Amino acid sequence: MDRELDELKAQVEPALRRRDLPTLAGLLYGTSAAIVSRLLEREDAADRAVLYRLLPREQALEVFELLDSAMRAELFVGLRHEDVARVFEELDPDDRAQLVDELPAGVARRLMSGLSAGERELTAPMLGYARGTIGRHMSTEYVRLQPQLTVGDALSHVRHRGHSAETIYTLPVTDSARRMLGVVGLRELVMGDAHVLVGDVMVDAHQVHATDDAEVAARSLVDAQLLAAPVVDGEDRLLGILTVDDASRILDDAEAEDAARQGASEPLRRPYLTTPVLGIVRARVTWLLVLAVSALLTVQVLDVFEATLEQVVTLALFIPLLTGTAGNTGAQAATTVTRALAVGDVRPRDSLLVAWREVRVGLLLGGLLGILGLVLGSIAFDFGLGAVIGLTLLAVCTLAATVGGVMPMLARAVGADPAVFSTPFISTFCDATSLIIYFGMATWILQL
Amino acid sequence: MDRELDELKAQVEPALRRRDLPTLAGLLYGTSAAIVSRLLEREDAADRAVLYRLLPREQALEVFELLDSAMRAELFVGLRHEDVARVFEELDPDDRAQLVDELPAGVARRLMSGLSAGERELTAPMLGYARGTIGRHMSTEYVRLQPQLTVGDALSHVRHRGHSAETIYTLPVTDSARRMLGVVGLRELVMGDAHVLVGDVMVDAHQVHATDDAEVAARSLVDAQLLAAPVVDGEDRLLGILTVDDASRILDDAEAEDAARQGASEPLRRPYLTTPVLGIVRARVTWLLVLAVSALLTVQVLDVFEATLEQVVTLALFIPLLTGTAGNTGAQAATTVTRALAVGDVRPRDSLLVAWREVRVGLLLGGLLGILGLVLGSIAFDFGLGAVIGLTLLAVCTLAATVGGVMPMLARAVGADPAVFSTPFISTFCDATSLIIYFGMATWILQL
Numbered sequence: 001m002d003r004e005l006d007e008l009k010a011q012v013e014p015a016l017r018r019r020d021l022p023t024l025a026g027l028l029y030g031t032s033a034a035i036v037s038r039l040l041e042r043e044d045a046a047d048r049a050v051l052y053r054l055l056p057r058e059q060a061l062e063v064f065e066l067l068d069s070a071m072r073a074e075l076f077v078g079l080r081h082e083d084v085a086r087v088f089e090e091l092d093p094d095d096r097a098q099l100v101d102e103l104p105a106g107v108a109r110r111l112m113s114g115l116s117a118g119e120r121e122l123t124a125p126m127l128g129y130a131r132g133t134i135g136r137h138m139s140t141e142y143v144r145l146q147p148q149l150t151v152g153d154a155l156s157h158v159r160h161r162g163h164s165a166e167t168i169y170t171l172p173v174t175d176s177a178r179r180m181l182g183v184v185g186l187r188e189l190v191m192g193d194a195h196v197l198v199g200d201v202m203v204d205a206h207q208v209h210a211t212d213d214a215e216v217a218a219r220s221l222v223d224a225q226l227l228a229a230p231v232v233d234g235e236d237r238l239l240g241i242l243t244v245d246d247a248s249r250i251l252d253d254a255e256a257e258d259a260a261r262q263g264a265s266e267p268l269r270r271p272y273l274t275t276p277v278l279g280i281v282r283a284r285v286t287w288l289l290v291l292a293v294s295a296l297l298t299v300q301v302l303d304v305f306e307a308t309l310e311q312v313v314t315l316a317l318f319i320p321l322l323t324g325t326a327g328n329t330g331a332q333a334a335t336t337v338t339r340a341l342a343v344g345d346v347r348p349r350d351s352l353l354v355a356w357r358e359v360r361v362g363l364l365l366g367g368l369l370g371i372l373g374l375v376l377g378s379i380a381f382d383f384g385l386g387a388v389i390g391l392t393l394l395a396v397c398t399l400a401a402t403v404g405g406v407m408p409m410l411a412r413a414v415g416a417d418p419a420v421f422s423t424p425f426i427s428t429f430c431d432a433t434s435l436i437i438y439f440g441m442a443t444w445i446l447q448l
Numbered sequence: 449m450d451r452e453l454d455e456l457k458a459q460v461e462p463a464l465r466r467r468d469l470p471t472l473a474g475l476l477y478g479t480s481a482a483i484v485s486r487l488l489e490r491e492d493a494a495d496r497a498v499l500y501r502l503l504p505r506e507q508a509l510e511v512f513e514l515l516d517s518a519m520r521a522e523l524f525v526g527l528r529h530e531d532v533a534r535v536f537e538e539l540d541p542d543d544r545a546q547l548v549d550e551l552p553a554g555v556a557r558r559l560m561s562g563l564s565a566g567e568r569e570l571t572a573p574m575l576g577y578a579r580g581t582i583g584r585h586m587s588t589e590y591v592r593l594q595p596q597l598t599v600g601d602a603l604s605h606v607r608h609r610g611h612s613a614e615t616i617y618t619l620p621v622t623d624s625a626r627r628m629l630g631v632v633g634l635r636e637l638v639m640g641d642a643h644v645l646v647g648d649v650m651v652d653a654h655q656v657h658a659t660d661d662a663e664v665a666a667r668s669l670v671d672a673q674l675l676a677a678p679v680v681d682g683e684d685r686l687l688g689i690l691t692v693d694d695a696s697r698i699l700d701d702a703e704a705e706d707a708a709r710q711g712a713s714e715p716l717r718r719p720y721l722t723t724p725v726l727g728i729v730r731a732r733v734t735w736l737l738v739l740a741v742s743a744l745l746t747v748q749v750l751d752v753f754e755a756t757l758e759q760v761v762t763l764a765l766f767i768p769l770l771t772g773t774a775g776n777t778g779a780q781a782a783t784t785v786t787r788a789l790a791v792g793d794v795r796p797r798d799s800l801l802v803a804w805r806e807v808r809v810g811l812l813l814g815g816l817l818g819i820l821g822l823v824l825g826s827i828a829f830d831f832g833l834g835a836v837i838g839l840t841l842l843a844v845c846t847l848a849a850t851v852g853g854v855m856p857m858l859a860r861a862v863g864a865d866p867a868v869f870s871t872p873f874i875s876t877f878c879d880a881t882s883l884i885i886y887f888g889m890a891t892w893i894l895q896l
Contacts, residue, residue, distance in 0.1 A: 002795070032652060034672035041793075066673065159639055168635055169617055169675075186634060187616055191607055204480060222700075224482040225514065225693035227617075227675065244692055245673035252670075255703055256787060262710060263783025263871060264776050272788035273801060277808045284780045288813055291776050292820075298768035309764055313757050316764040320746035320771050320879045327775075328712050328739050328872065332732045335711025339704060340720035345489075347450070353721060360725045365736055372740075423711065424776065431768045 005035055012039065016047055025054040033062035041071060041271045049078035061090050069253075070269040073102035085114050092166060093119065094139040094246065097126035101136070125239060134217035135210030137250060138231040138240030139166035145173045147181055147199030151192045158186070167243050170228035173202045178237045180205055180230055207232050210239050215254045218247035219344065258342060261419035262335060264291060287424065294428040298323075301432055305439040308448050314381065315442055318389055319435070326396040326434040327427035329365060333358050333404030334422035341408055341418050348413035351406060358405035359398060366397025388441045395441075396434040403429065453483055460487065464495055473502040481510035489519060489719045497526035509538050517701075518717040521550035533562050540614060541567065542587040542694065545574035549584070573687060582665035583658030585698060586679040586688030587614035593621045595629055595647030599640045606634070615691050618676035621650045626685045628653055628678055655680050658687050663702045666695035667792065706790060709867035710783060712739060735872065742876040746771075749880055753887040756896050762829065763890055766837055767883070774844040774882035775875035777813060781806050781852030782870035789856055789866050796861035799854060806853035807846060814845025836889045843889075844882040851877065 008031060015023045028036060028051065036055065040048045040063065052075060055063060064072060064087060076084055076099065088096065088111045096119075100108045112120065122140045129135025143161045145154050154171070162168040171189075173181045182202035192201055207230045208217040221229045221242060231240040253269075260267040266283040268275045302309070302319075309316055337354060340346040346354060374390030404426050408418035442448060456479060463471040476484060476499065484503065488496045488511065500523060503511060512520060512535060524532055524547065536544060536559045544567075548556045560568065570588045577583025591609045593602050602619070610616040619637070621629045630650035640649055655678045656665040669677045669690060679688045701715075708715040714731040716723045750757070750767075757764055785802060788794040794802060822838030852874050856866035890896060 002792070032654065032672075034654060034668070038671075038792075066671070155638065162635070162639055168638070186638065187610070190603065190616070190634065190638065191610055206480065206482060220482070222693075222696050223514070224480075225696075227692070244675070244696075245670075248670050248673075248692075248696065252791075256791075259707065259710070259783055259787050262707070263779045265780040265784060268784065271793040272784060273794055273798065273805075277805055277812070280784070280805065280809045281812045283784075284777075284809070285813060285816065288773070288776055288780070288817065289820075292769070292773050292817060295769040295772045298772070299765050302765040302768070306761060306765070310761045313754060313761065313764075316757055316761075316767070317747050317750040317754070319764070319767050320750070320883065321740070321743040323768050323771070324743045324746070324876065324879055325736070325740050327875070328736055329732075331711045332713040332736070335707060336713060336716065336720060336728070336731075339707050343700075343704075344450070344486075345719040346721055350721065357721075357725055357728065361728050361732070364725070364729045365733060368733065369736065369740060372737075427775070428772065431772055435768065 005038055008035060008039055009042065012051070016043075016050070019050075021050075021054060024051065028054055028059075029056065033059060033066055036063045037066035040067065040075075041274060044274065045074060045078055048075060053079070053083065057090075060087065064091070065095055068270055069098055069102050071271075072099055074270075076103060077107065084111065089115060089119060092139060093122040093141060094126060094137060094166070094240075096123050097136060100127060101131060129210055132214055133210060134208050134212045134214045134231060134242060135239070137214055137218075137246050138210065138242050139246070140240045141166045142230075142238075142241040143168055143171055144178070144238060145171050145184065145198050146176065147173050147197065147202065149198045150194060151189050151196050151198060151201065152194030154184070154198050155189050155194075158189070166241060167228050170226070170230075170241065172205065172230040172238050172241065173198055174238050180207060180232055180236050180238055183230060185227075205230050208242060209234070214250050215342075216344070217242065218250040218254075219342075221247045222251060223344075254342070257417075258338065258419040261417060262338065262423045264288070264424035291424055291428055294425070295431065297428070297432045298435060301435045301439075305435075308439055308443060311448050312442070312446065314385065315388075315439070318438070322389070322392055322396065322434050322438055323431040325369065325393065326400045326430035329362065329397045330400035330404035330426040330430045331423050333361070333401045334408055334426050337405045338408045338418045338422050341412055346409070348409050351409040351413070354405045354409055355402055358401040362398035362401030363394075365401065366394040369397060370394035384446050388438070388445050391445070392434070392438045392441050395437050396430065399433060399437070400426070400430045453486055456483060456487055457490065460499070464491075464498070467498075469498075469502060472499065476502055476507075477504065481507060481514055484511045485514035488515065488523075489722060492722065493522060493526055496523060501527070501531065505538075509535065512539070513543055516718055517546055517550050519719075520547055522718075524551060525555065532559065537563060537567060540587060541570040541589060542574060542585060542614070542688075544571050545584055548575060549579060577658055580662055581658065582656050582660045582662045582679060582690060583687070585662055585666075585694050586658065586690050587694070588688045589614045590678075590686075590689040591616055591619055592626070592686060593619050593632065593646050594624065595621050595645065595650065597646045598642060599637050599644050599646060599649065600642030602632070602646050603637050603642075606637070614689060615676050618674070618678075618689065618691075620653065620678040620686050620689065621646055622686050628655060628680055628684050628686055631678060633675075653678050656690060657682070662698050663790075664792070665690065666698040666702075667790075669695045670699060671792075702790070705865075706786065706867045709865060710786065710871045712736070712872035739872055739876055742873070743879065745876070745880045746883060749883045749887075753883075756887055756891060759896050760890070760894065762833065763836075763887070766886070770837070770840055770844065770882050770886055771879040773817065773841065774848045774878035777810065777845045778848035778852035778874040778878045779871050781809070781849045782856055782874050785853045786856045786866045786870050789860055794857070796857050799857040799861070802853045802857055803850055806849040810846035810849030811842070813849065814842040817845060818842035832894050836886070836893050839893070840882070840886045840889050843885050844878065847881060847885070848874070848878045 143165045169186045171184050183205040184202040188201050206224050210231050228241050228243045256267045264287045370390040370393040373393045374386045377386030377389040408422040411418040591613045617634045619632050631653040632650040636649050654672050658679050676689050676691045704715045712735045818838040818841040821841045822834045825834030825837040856870040859866045
């Protein structure tokens with residue numbers, strides 16, 4: 001796939017420079033949507049709009065559905081008004097709802113009001129749910145069965161109604177009031193006896209509530225290895241369907257966000273190489289400033305101990321080693337627990353369990369490093385300094401592991417993103433506390 | 449789902465303590481496999497084996513398929529020999545191949561030789577591919593069509609052959625020598641005219657090579673929003689099929705690994721709360737030691753500058769601030785680029801492009817922080833120290849962003865895991881270099 005993309009790119013770029021539209025159209029024609037979408041993501045906004053307008057109607061829609069959401073909005077704004085209205089009308093309702101989130105409010109309102117009544121009706125339910133809920137991501141185009149149908153009749157119902165459905169592989173079964181009874185897979189209908197009733201072959205549905213957190217709902221679908229799950233309201237009535245490809249996209253975005261925040265920046269939400277340099281700076285600058293300002297704390301801590309430092313300048317040599325080790329230990333715990341929260345392995349109520357595990361892990365790690373620090377410090381300098389370094393390592397590792405483990409739990413408990421309040425803040429916190437512990441130990445042991 | 453799990457757990461645990469097997473069996477009976485698998489992942493090894501043996505045959509298999517791979521192997525080793533042989537025989541061949549990787553070699557060999565001939569034949573092809581390739585994860589149970597069949601005949605072929613297939617939703621179309629011609633979805637067969645030829649409704653396959661890297665192949669499937677992709681050999685002959693649930697599992701494992709390594713530890717490969725404390729220590733200790741030993745570099749750098757420090761002890765106050773900011777800037781760049789590599793947005797050949805972007809990002813971030821440092825430092829101390837801090841921030845941010853961006857690219861180019869050689873090492877590297885730059889600036893500007 002990479003090779004195909006490279007070959008296409010090598011042929012497209014000279015033609016783009018010559019603005020040779022017929023050649024470009026020929027190159028794109030019949031190329032798979034996956035390749036074309038990746039090509040578009042690698043071009044700048046102007047070239048992207050040129051290439052996109054050359055795609056045949058059907059292929060254009062397929063490509064559009066594969067683009068990142070930020071990229072879709074950008075492309076949309078760059079297209080001519082009539083193209084925009086057409087693409088918007090032809091999008092799947094769930095993709096349309098996603099796009100509305102990304103577009104400038106005025107553009108979104110104008111486009112929504114330009115929709116045909118039928119399409120507007122299909123899109124409206126999603127927009128009724130808050131951002132970040134799974135209701136916003138569901139599709140309202142599904143085929144619903146009733147339990148008293150035979151498998152044979154159900155199959156012909158699917159044939160009649162399935163054309164515009166998001167999926168026909170998972171079919172919700174409801175009573176006449178749309179209340180969920182179960183699901184049946186197309187596989188069961190195709191492989192089954194035509195005379196059996198749908199009610200007898202359906203199984204319990206793995207269903208999600210429209211108001212559920214999108215990430216949690218998406219992960220439950222993927223973890224259960226299903227292709228789709230019905231989305232229901234508070235009374236168990238069918239509202240829509242969530243498909244595995246939409247779930248994967250939600251998880252992908254969530255993971256990009258976690259990974260970025262763990263590294264103290266905001267996710268770019270578009271391919272790295274096509275993000276303007278200023279966009280990258282914007283994603284990082286706030287974090288960097290906040291962390292630098294928090295780090296002023298370390299300056300103040302050291303300021304307090306300046307007299308001690310003047311007495312034994314050698315103490316300064318170990319500052320980066322100790323703060324670094326504390327930061328690493330804290331980051332290890334925070335990363336592990338943030339991940340465990342994301343995949344549902346721990347929940348906020350497990351905070352005490354997590355704290356107790358991390359205390360023990362921290363003691364073991366700190367004990368090991370502390371002994372090393374004691375021995376090496378005693379050999380290279382003297383026993384007093386060795387003892388200060390060893391005991392500091394023991395204390396800071398234990399504290400850092402515990403705080404690193406508990407912080408993400410607290411963040412989740414108060415509804416904040418655990419990734420935000422874990423790694424970057426923990427390393428700053430560890431820097432300051434490890435300095436206090438270090439100089440406290442030095443004052444005590446070396447009697448300064 | 450969380451509520452259901454909690455309720456089940458609350459009922460199961462007292463019964464487990466009483467070893468009340470009939471009650472336990474009743475509680476588990478009919479509970480969805482997704483819930484039971486999560487319950488098992490939360491119990492210790494002994495209770496897990498007790499619960500698992502109580503599951504009815506069919507449910508047991510379903511639950512087994514949803515467990516994490518390390519958990520499967522552990523469970524397997526804890527079961528009675530006859531249970532093991534039965535479950536192993538009934539597993540899907542691709543799940544069986546995965547399990548062989550996790551089991552002790554002797555156990556795996558004995559189980560493989562105990563398989564029925566048919567099942568062994570289905571499993572052998574996967575085991576012929578190296579770990580880490582997609583061949584190891586494919587399923588050999590698929591339904592293959594020929595292009596000259598009509599849609600109606602194809603459907604009845606699927607009805608006859610589809611029972612044990614991993615999926616019937618994506619059907620590879622090949623010539624009589626098994627060479628790939630395209631794919632057709634079950635949806636097209638069901639919705640289509642029964643008299644049309646398969647060759648006329650099939651589309652180009654998004655296919656992967658058995659020797660492709662598992663993560664890259666899995667991501668290409670998920671990115672293209674497909675349910676399955678044919679796996680082929682070097683001559684384009686069909687070998688197996690990769691389904692979206694297997695692809696999601698591969699990506700999940702890869703992401704857990706990246707997240708862990710970014711936080712300087714190894715992935716636990718099992719739920720956090722059921723990992724023994726020593727297991728957590730093991731996942732972290734090597735990293736912590738390696739990083740602490742690398743941090744000895746900072747002690748040496750500071751040792752060189754001890755005379756300078758003795759002259760102006762105030763310089764020591766800014767050490768954690770400067771090394772911390774350098775580390776954060778480096779981590780930001782490394783995280784962004786590691787993610788971009790993982791999702792295929794950049795490739796090693798883009799190294800120069802990445803470096804040039806990060807130089808500019810670093811200059812902008814460093815310029816901003818540098819001005820702040822200059823102003824604040826001049827106000828709080830004096831202009832000389834302010835200038836040292838400001839210029840150091842400018843230099844270290846630029847260096848850290850560039851190195852942070854390029855390191856993951858270099859790691860990938862030499863075949864190492866970018867996550868390993870990025871964040872943790874970059875912060876140690878940044879600590880040492882920022883100290884050198886800082887004291888260099890101080891010596892020069894303050895004329896020490």
